[in-house]
Amino acid sequence: MNSTDSSAPLTAQMKALRAHARGGPEQLVYEDAPVPGAPTGADVLVRVAVAAITFDELTWPETWEADGVDRTPIVPSHEFAGMVAAVGPEVTGLAVGDAVFGLVPFNRNGAAAEYVLVPASSIARKPAEVSDATAAAAVLPALTAMEALEQHLQVADGGRLLIRGGTGGVGAFVVQLAGRMGIEVTATVRSAEAAERAKRLGATTALVGTETDRVPAASFDGAIDTVGAGTPEWLYSAVRPGGRVITLQEPPSEDLAAAYGVDAQFFVVTADAAVLGRLAAVLATGELEVAIADTYPLAEGAAAYGSRGTSKAPGKTVLRVRES
Known part of the structure; x- marks a missing residue:
C-alpha cells in the first residue's frame, strides 16, 4: 500500500539544482522545480538530506538523454542519503520514515533536490551510527x-x-x-x-x-x-x-x-539493494575511511560542481540539502 510521510507533507514544488541545456557547471541553476509524482510500482520517494557529487557526470550521455531522447531539464548527483517519504505499492521491506541511502540510476533525475524518486532495488537502510554525509559519499x-x-x-x-x-x-x-x-x-x-x-x-x-x-x-x-x-x-x-x-x-x-x-x-557499476545492505554493515563498524573533501549547501551547487581540482583534501564533495 502506498503511504506518505505525514510529518513532511508534499507540496507541488521543491528546491532543486537543474540544468536546462547541456554543458558544465555554468548551466546549473538553483530553482523551484516540480516534486516527483507519487511513487508507483517499486519506486520510492526519498526526502534528500545529503547528495554527493561525481564531477564527470556532466559529461555522461546518460545524464542528458534516455534512449536518444533529450531529458533536460536534468537534476544531477546520483549518490544520496535521506528519509523515505512515500513508497510504491510493490515496495516491501521499506517504510515511510526509514533512513536510507543509495544510488539513483544514471538515466534518471538525481538527488540534488529536496526529493528524488528511486527504485527500491537501488537503496538500503542507513545505519543510525552512520552520518548522512558519510553514507552519501561512500555509495x-x-x-x-x-x-x-x-x-x-x-x-x-x-x-x-x-x-x-x-x-x-x-x-x-x-x-x-x-x-x-x-x-x-x-x-x-x-x-x-x-x-x-x-x-x-x-x-x-x-x-x-x-x-x-x-x-x-x-x-x-x-x-x-x-x-x-x-x-x-x-x-x-x-x-x-x-x-x-x-x-x-x-x-x-x-x-x-x-x-x-x-x-x-x-564495467559500469550497478546499484543492488543487497550489496548496499552489506556496505551499510561495513560502514556501521566505522572501520572504513570515507573522505569528504568539501561540503556546500544545495543553493551553491553550481559552485560545488565548478570546484573540481580546487580542494587540497581527498574525498567526495557533497551537497547539504537539508539539516539532519
Whole structure:
C-alpha cells in the first residue's frame, strides 16, 4: 500500500539544482522545480538530506538523454542519503520514515533536490551510527570497489593486487576492502603524502609516480585502473598470464590484453539493494575511511560542481540539502 510521510507533507514544488541545456557547471541553476509524482510500482520517494557529487557526470550521455531522447531539464548527483517519504505499492521491506541511502540510476533525475524518486532495488537502510554525509559519499566509489573485487577481479585471499590510483575516490575503497579480504595490495599514487595515506588505508606497498618501473612483469594476480582513460602498458605487463585487468573509465586495449595474455574487462557499476545492505554493515563498524573533501549547501551547487581540482583534501564533495 502506498503511504506518505505525514510529518513532511508534499507540496507541488521543491528546491532543486537543474540544468536546462547541456554543458558544465555554468548551466546549473538553483530553482523551484516540480516534486516527483507519487511513487508507483517499486519506486520510492526519498526526502534528500545529503547528495554527493561525481564531477564527470556532466559529461555522461546518460545524464542528458534516455534512449536518444533529450531529458533536460536534468537534476544531477546520483549518490544520496535521506528519509523515505512515500513508497510504491510493490515496495516491501521499506517504510515511510526509514533512513536510507543509495544510488539513483544514471538515466534518471538525481538527488540534488529536496526529493528524488528511486527504485527500491537501488537503496538500503542507513545505519543510525552512520552520518548522512558519510553514507552519501561512500555509495558510488564503495559500490564500484565492491563490485570490482567480488565480481570482476576475483583475486583470492593471499593473492596480489595492483591498484593504479590507490588514494583516489574508488582506489581508496579498493585498497581498504581488498585488505579486509586478505589480499596483498600494491598501490600507485602521485605523491609521497599520498603514499603514506595508501599505506595507512592498508596497502603493503605504495609506488610514487615514475616508480612504476619497479613493478616486476607478471607479478600480480590482478590489476585495476581507477585513474582514468589511457590505461598504461605497464599495468597489463604487471599481471600474470591468465590474470585479470579491470578498467573503469573506458574499455581496455584488446591488443595489450592479448600481448600479455591477460583477461581485461570494463564495467559500469550497478546499484543492488543487497550489496548496499552489506556496505551499510561495513560502514556501521566505522572501520572504513570515507573522505569528504568539501561540503556546500544545495543553493551553491553550481559552485560545488565548478570546484573540481580546487580542494587540497581527498574525498567526495557533497551537497547539504537539508539539516539532519
